[in-house]
Amino acid sequence: xxxxxxxxxxxxxxxxxxxxxxxxxxxxxxxxxxxxxxxxxxxxxxxxxxxxxxxxxxxxxxxxxxxxxxxxxxxxxxxxxxxxxxxxxxxxxxxxxxxxxxxxxxxxxxxx
Amino acid sequence: xxxxxxxxxxxxxxxxxxxxxxxxxxxxxxxxxxxxxxxxxxxxxxxxxxxxxxxxxxxxxxxxxxxxxxxxxxxxxxxxxxxxxxxxxxxxxxxxxxxxxxxxxxxxxxxxxxxxxxxxxxx
Numbered sequence: 001x002x003x004x005x006x007x008x009x010x011x012x013x014x015x016x017x018x019x020x021x022x023x024x025x026x027x028x029x030x031x032x033x034x035x036x037x038x039x040x041x042x043x044x045x046x047x048x049x050x051x052x053x054x055x056x057x058x059x060x061x062x063x064x065x066x067x068x069x070x071x072x073x074x075x076x077x078x079x080x081x082x083x084x085x086x087x088x089x090x091x092x093x094x095x096x097x098x099x100x101x102x103x104x105x106x107x108x109x110x111x112x
Numbered sequence: 113x114x115x116x117x118x119x120x121x122x123x124x125x126x127x128x129x130x131x132x133x134x135x136x137x138x139x140x141x142x143x144x145x146x147x148x149x150x151x152x153x154x155x156x157x158x159x160x161x162x163x164x165x166x167x168x169x170x171x172x173x174x175x176x177x178x179x180x181x182x183x184x185x186x187x188x189x190x191x192x193x194x195x196x197x198x199x200x201x202x203x204x205x206x207x208x209x210x211x212x213x214x215x216x217x218x219x220x221x222x223x224x225x226x227x228x229x230x231x232x233x234x235x
Binding site: 032034036038040044045046047048051052057087089091092093098099100101102103104105106 | 147149156157158159161162169171172173174207209219220221222223224225226227228
């Protein structure tokens, strides 16, 4: 089964922008435009930030944006704020192999 | 307001069984696909299982097939995960999550999550 690879950590100062990458195989990210991103603070429920590659749910600030090129999806957070410090997970539909979803390993965002 | 509340976690010995429950409110439960997602200590999120609105389609990650069973009771707005033959590697926080569903068709993300319930498999 294919995997989604994320950097273990990224960091940025308040007001700066950071981008978190999510790289997969061609039979997952290259085929499906079903990439979602979740923000996870410790001991809290994960929160949906982006779905279908670049769609933002209501209530999510427009500082958060998503994109995809080939086998790599990206989450960009602009105008970093202290409360953005959390783990971020990408997720993609895995296709007919499992009819389920595949998560990346997660990226810890530190706001310096 | 959509709410998902998990319960049933605890300490269980290897080879043992446990049944997790997830109570849903704030939406018409019977209209939605539902899922279980877990997070082992110090690890990332892992999708575990999905179930269709009527329960007739169920899908699992390979590592739990034959041991964990997802089910639902639409009359009680409840989702379940029956966990048998538990292993140490099943130790995790288990989250119940809603899958957006429109006109009967599922989406491929999770829009609401519960707070999770901890399952510890250890002797």
